[in-house]
Amino acid sequence: MKRHLLSAADLSRDDAELVLSTAEEMRSLADRPIKKLPALRGRTVVNLFFEDSTRTRISFEAAAKRLSADVINFAAKGSSLSKGESLKDTALTLEAMGADAVVVRHGASGAPHRLAHSGWVRSNVVNAGDGTHEHPTQALLDAFTMTRHLGALDGRRIVIVGDVLHSRVARSNALLLHTLGAEVTLVAPPTLLPVGIENWPVETSYDLDSALPKADAVMMLRVQRERMHGGFFPTAREYSRRYGLDGRRMASLQDHTIVMHPGPMVRGMEITADVADSDRSVIVEQVTNGVAVRMAVLYLLLGGSEPAVGGEE
Amino acid sequence: MPTHPQPESDGARVVLDDRDIVRALTRISHEILERNKGADDLVLLGIPSRGVPLAQRIAERIASVEGYDVPVGSLDVTMYRDDLRLKPARALLHTEIPAGGIDGKVVVLVDDVLFSGRTIRAALDALNDIGRPKAVRLAVLVDRGHRELPIRADFVGKNLPTSLVERVKVTLAGIDDADAVTIQGVVQ
Numbered sequence: 268m269k270r271h272l273l274s275a276a277d278l279s280r281d282d283a284e285l286v287l288s289t290a291e292e293m294r295s296l297a298d299r300p301i302k303k304l305p306a307l308r309g310r311t312v313v314n315l316f317f318e319d320s321t322r323t324r325i326s327f328e329a330a331a332k333r334l335s336a337d338v339i340n341f342a343a344k345g346s347s348l349s350k351g352e353s354l355k356d357t358a359l360t361l362e363a364m365g366a367d368a369v370v371v372r373h374g375a376s377g378a379p380h381r382l383a384h385s386g387w388v389r390s391n392v393v394n395a396g397d398g399t400h401e402h403p404t405q406a407l408l409d410a411f412t413m414t415r416h417l418g419a420l421d422g423r424r425i426v427i428v429g430d431v432l433h434s435r436v437a438r439s440n441a442l443l444l445h446t447l448g449a450e451v452t453l454v455a456p457p458t459l460l461p462v463g464i465e466n467w468p469v470e471t472s473y474d475l476d477s478a479l480p481k482a483d484a485v486m487m488l489r490v491q492r493e494r495m496h497g498g499f500f501p502t503a504r505e506y507s508r509r510y511g512l513d514g515r516r517m518a519s520l521q522d523h524t525i526v527m528h529p530g531p532m533v534r535g536m537e538i539t540a541d542v543a544d545s546d547r548s549v550i551v552e553q554v555t556n557g558v559a560v561r562m563a564v565l566y567l568l569l570g571g572s573e574p575a576v577g578g579e580e
Numbered sequence: 581m582p583t584h585p586q587p588e589s590d591g592a593r594v595v596l597d598d599r600d601i602v603r604a605l606t607r608i609s610h611e612i613l614e615r616n617k618g619a620d621d622l623v624l625l626g627i628p629s630r631g632v633p634l635a636q637r638i639a640e641r642i643a644s645v646e647g648y649d650v651p652v653g654s655l656d657v658t659m660y661r662d663d664l665r666l667k668p669a670r671a672l673l674h675t676e677i678p679a680g681g682i683d684g685k686v687v688v689l690v691d692d693v694l695f696s697g698r699t700i701r702a703a704l705d706a707l708n709d710i711g712r713p714k715a716v717r718l719a720v721l722v723d724r725g726h727r728e729l730p731i732r733a734d735f736v737g738k739n740l741p742t743s744l745v746e747r748v749k750v751t752l753a754g755i756d757d758a759d760a761v762t763i764q765g766v767v768q
Binding site: 285288289292293295299300301303304305306566567568569570571572573574575 | 656659660664665666667668669670671672673674675676677705709710711
């Protein structure tokens, strides 16, 4: 039985399209005076965040509340987690409290998988970002944003630029966009591409200028300095000159091409302020779409007697 | 020669053919106008999937009689159903509320078959989250009885006495091959 959303690879094409079409209906709720649906009344969603996060946690919280679920926020700071409690004991506590779904973000890759398959909890587990591994709901909201601007993604060229090595967003996007038929090119300095990238369903390039003119969407990634222990590039200035998106590079894009960023962005590093604030930028819209996509995921996992999407038990 | 109800191969019996449906919808359209004393303030909301084309057809007839385009929308009630938890999570259908909204309007809900009344209860709850109409009325192509809630239709295409084991199926050109209402009974 499908119960969890741990990886973008869990989603078949039908699953992904169901999430996107459901999100389209959820999106129209944002224009209504009463932004509330009764689908998850009486269900409890726990946001279990071992890592700092603003937009993802708030987005999941808004999504659950708009579906009338009860939301419990569990942050590592200021809880027993900072006193040395293990993931297992935290999970058993949540189980005892009757959580129906656990939305988990953890610094260790694979933590949501452990939570889902250990037998500690009966809840549905949604991965909200684990280490440098995956962030499937971000990929879904990115795909949703792209389809709203570009239509079906079959044969569309998506260029993802920057710190792929530390990016769970890049991995989830590469998997999901491949499932949806898009052609993904990852552009990064050699030091910021992970080992084993040749097994991903993507093209890679070290040259941003040659990749941009054919792109239908360009996604800039943040350089994750907090995860860097060592010299991955000589200076920040050299990085932004070779891999940053500025006004000059933006001018080489096709007219319909959109510019995306999963946030938080560092203006002046991977993207300049004039690009981030330009008409092509859909960065703010990505946040709005995030709530709709997470509503769709929570509804499809929790709304019925059994989930309609997600990975195998 | 009008085509008359005739048995189909799989034991299904046609109770309304395409011309019967045309006549029923024309009558419903006139009844709506008569009851409302014109087309002012009317909003037609079809319940997906087959209520939506029915609502559009009623709007076309009202337009040809009154020369006024009544706003038409669709209202998905999936998340308001009382059996949501009893089945696997279901795909949502399209909801589209006309630009003028429903506040202060006379909303006519349109559906193909009225049976237990639970869909209409869900629709009334869904409307509650969208606005406050002046009145809500219900138009259905077929009323097959067996209500489980105190709900009745204002405009009915055909009252069709059925037994609980029978299945009433509405097909509409556009979604299906052709217009028809068939009833599938138990083997005699």
